[in-house]
Amino acid sequence: MLCPHCTADNDRVLDSRACEDGRAIRRRRYCNQCKKRFTTYERVEQYAMQVVKKDDVREPFQREKIERGVERACWKRPIRSERIRELAAQVEADIQSDYESEIPSTVIGHMVMQGLAELDQVAYVRFASVYREFKDVEDFVAELAPLRTPSDASESVDPD
Ligand SMILES: [Zn+2]
Structure with a gap:
């Protein structure tokens, strides 16, 4: 020094x-x-992460935005608000450890979806449908597919 x-x-x-x-x-x-x-x-270095949005506009990272998005997805689901805060905190911690100064908003969305997939499947699909702006039904079904368990598949009715 x-x-x-x-x-x-x-x-x-x-x-x-x-x-x-x-x-x-x-x-x-x-x-x-x-x-x-x-x-x-x-x-500890002050945290000034910038989120790069789809239109290339940058805005400061705010954990509250993730919390609000997850809250909306979890509306009327049996999920304690504590779990929502934990999910948002985990996403923030992952961003801090893996990214230096900028992170694409699409990556954050993906991180949130992964967290929601473990938390609640209905909330996950709600979030995914808003987040990915599904263009057609096929996209939506493709999103649902990984959530189906083998027992669900055996019970499903063949459309033919
Ligand atoms: Zn001196």
């Missing part, structure tokens, strides 16, 4: 301690060059 007094890059840490309720580390440093002391703080 360059010394703010003499700009030498020759210091040693005298003391390190947590501050700001553990959200930062304060280090007291000693410059071996000019013998003066200075302080540095280490914090």
